[in-house]
Amino acid sequence: MPVTVHIPTPLRPYVGGRDTVATSAGTVGEILERLAADHAQLRAHLYRDDGRLRTFVNVYLNDRDIRDLAREGTRAADGDEVSIVPSIAGGAVAVATALPELTHAEILRYSRHLILPEVGPGGQRRIKAARVLLVGAGGLGSPAALYLAAAGVGTIGLVDCDTVDATNLQRQILHGTGVVGRPKLESAEARLQDLNPHVHVETFPVRLTSANALEILRDFDIVVDGTDNFPTRYLVNDACVLLGKPNVYGSIFRFEGHASVFHAVAGACYRCLYSEPPPPGLVPSCAEGGVLGVLPGIIGSIQALEALKLILGAGDTLVGRLVLFDARKFRFRELTLHKDPDCPVCGPNPSLHELIDYEAFCGVGATPAYEGPEITATDLARDLRENPDLELLDVREMREWEICRIPGARLIPLGQLPERLSELDGHKEIVTHCHKGIRSMRALEILQAAGFSKVRSLRGGIEAWATEVDPSVPRY
C-alpha cells in the first residue's frame, strides 16, 4: 500500500485535477521533490527560488504538522497520508499587479540597477510598475522628480500651480532660465521626458486642497511631500493616512533639513510628531528666511531614495525615524518617532475621518490680514519730493537692507520695532515698507496701536518701488 499525497484544490490542476496522488515511501522531502519532478509546474508554487519550501506551504503527515516532527526529514511509510495544506496570507500595502516587462532599451538604460542584487530585473519591474506622486515641483520636488524619473519610476505625478520665477532657479533644478514665467509643470514635464522618455508624467496644475486631494492621491502608491507650507503639509499627511499611503516627507530651512517617511499603518504620521501647527508667522518660509540652494538637493534626494526603497521593499526606510541634517556642521542626527496613541488621525480612536479646512486649522486666513492705509510707489515718489519731513521706515532685515534700499529710508527690523518706537517722531508722517508689503502692514498695526496716526504702508514694498519707480534698485 503506497503513500497517499493529498493535493489541495489550488494545486490540483497541476496533477491532472486529482485530489490525491499515490507514491512510494520515503522522507517527506523526497516525496515532495518527486512530486515536483513529475509535475514541473508545481515546483514554483511549492518551493521558493532558493529551493526551500514556501512559508505558506504546510505539510502534514497523517494529522501532524511535519514542523512538529522531523520537518522534511520526516519518514512516510506505506499506508501513511501526506497532506499539502495551504495557509493563505496577504493584505493591503501598495504596489504591484502584474509587473510590466522591460524593453531592450530599458534593460540597457537601467543596467547598473539590474546588476545590483537589491534591485535586479524584478526590482526594476517594480520600479516601472510604481506610481509616485510629487506634491510640489520646487526645491525638493526638483531633485526628487529627476532621480525618480532617471530611476525609471513608471508613472510620476506632479502637483503644482506656480509659474517659474527667476528666484526659483537658485535651487529648483527642474527649471531653466528659458522658462521663467511659464508654468512649472510645463517645464518639469519637458525636462523629465527628455531625461527619460520611458516614464509617464501625469500633471495636475492645481493647488492641492481638501476638495481634490483624495481624488488625486488615490491612484498613486507613494506620495512625496515637497510642500513649503503648513496647511498643505497637514493636508498631505491626513490624506495619506486616510488612504493608507506612505508619505515621504522633507522640509528645509536655511541650512537645516528634515526627512522622514510617515506611513501610519507602520509608524508615526506627521501629526504624531507635530499635533498642532506653529502659530502663523512664527516659522518663516524659505521666501522669508532664505535657504542654501544645495540643501533641497540633499533632502530631495533623500526623499527619492526613500521612495525607491519603499518600492523595492529593500533596506530600512525612515518609517518611525526623523533625520535632521545640519549643513553647516555637516551632521546628521536621528530621532525615533513614536506613534501618538491620541493622534486624531492615525490613533486607535481617531476623531478625524475626513479632510478638514487646513488653512483655518493652521490659522492662515482665519483672521483677515490687517488692513491699514496704503500708498502706491508712484505716489510715494511724489510725496518724498514734496515733503522732506516724510519718514520712510524700512522694516526688513539687515541682510535685505544690504541688498538694496530706498534712499532716505531708516531701517528698524520688524522684530525690533516695539522696543524702538521712541526713535520715531509721532508728529511726522510715516510710510512703512518691506519687501512685498506684508511685514510693513504688521508694522503699521504696531504703530497705530502705539498711537501713531499719520502712517501708511507702501503697497507692494520695495519690489513695487523697483518696478514702478526706480529700476536701478535690484529685485530679489
Add this chain to the structure above:
Amino acid sequence: MRIVPGVLAEIRRHLAAAYPTEGCGLLLGTRGPNGDVVVRRQLPVPNRRAADGGGRTRYLIGPEDFLTAEREARQASLVVVGTYHSHPDVPARPSAYDTEHAWPWCCYLIASVAGGEVQEERVWELRDDRSGFVERELEVKES
C-alpha cells in the same frame, strides 16, 4: 467569476464588520472545465493576524481553517475556489505581499473598505508563472 447575490451580501457584511481590521474567508463553489468559477458559499475565517496587531494590513488563514473548509466543501460536493479579504482604506487591487503569498487556481476577491463601508470588490487570479495577478470579471447573478 460568478457569485450569488446573497453570498456577496454576506461577504460585505462580514468585511464591513471587521473594519478597520482586515477580514478574510474562503469561497466554496465549482470550477468548470473551461475555468468558469461559480461561488455558492462563503466561509468566514478568523484572521490569524488580528491577535498580533498585524491585522490592519495583513490577513492569514491558517492551515487548519483551510482543512476545515475543504472538508465542508467536500460534503457539499464543492471545492475551495478562492478566498476573500478586505483592504481597509486601500484600493481593491493586490499588493506585492499578496502576490508573494498567493496560490494559483484560486480567485482572490478583494474588497476595499473605507469608514466601515465596502466601496468595491474586484477579483484577481495569480498567473501561472507567479509574475503577478490578472483581473477577472465579477458577475453577480443567481445561478
